[in-house]
Amino acid sequence: YVFLCGSPPFSGADNQEVFKQVQRGHVHYRASDWSKVSSAARDLVRRLLTVSPERRISSQDALEHSWVKDKAPGHRAVLGTDILGRLRDFRSQNRLRKAALQVIARHLDEGEIASLREAFISLDTNGDGILSVDELAQGVRKSGL
Structure with missing residues (x-):
């Protein structure tokens, strides 16, 4: 769209x-x-x-x-x-992004949030808080997907 x-x-x-x-x-x-x-x-x-x-x-x-x-x-x-x-x-x-994130956040429990945070940190190899295409590709390769 x-x-x-x-x-x-x-x-x-x-x-x-x-x-x-x-x-x-x-x-x-x-x-x-x-x-x-x-x-x-x-x-x-x-x-x-x-x-x-x-x-x-x-x-x-x-x-x-x-x-x-x-x-x-x-x-x-x-x-x-x-x-x-x-x-x-x-x-x-x-606005749409914020609304979607709020919906997602409301449906996650603390364990899911912690798990997602860990996954993000492991993918963010340079620690800048942003996942680059290279970091995502490297994560996909490591996971065997």
Whole structure:
């Protein structure tokens, strides 16, 4: 969603409102954001954001979707400045991120938090508090995944 239109799929006056919209699946498809997005891409996004897991498109079916097979940019495609700008704008919009983190934090007990903290510290080999792509890749290799 963000990659195609540059804004988050859910919005609200506060985190609680955003969370309610996530739970209900009330996605905002603003015409101005989606005017240059193909109908096939819109169809895939709608299917991916379906709340009900039984009705949501599977990952395999998503990979077989006509937009992914025929229209999606290749893995070596260079991102245009408009897409990079949209991604930068989204990064600065942290309401959805905060809401998601609050939901996750509410459902973790102390043991799970301690376990996650240990895992993070073991992956953060340079101790800067940020996991780089290299640190993640090294962690995946070590775990045998």
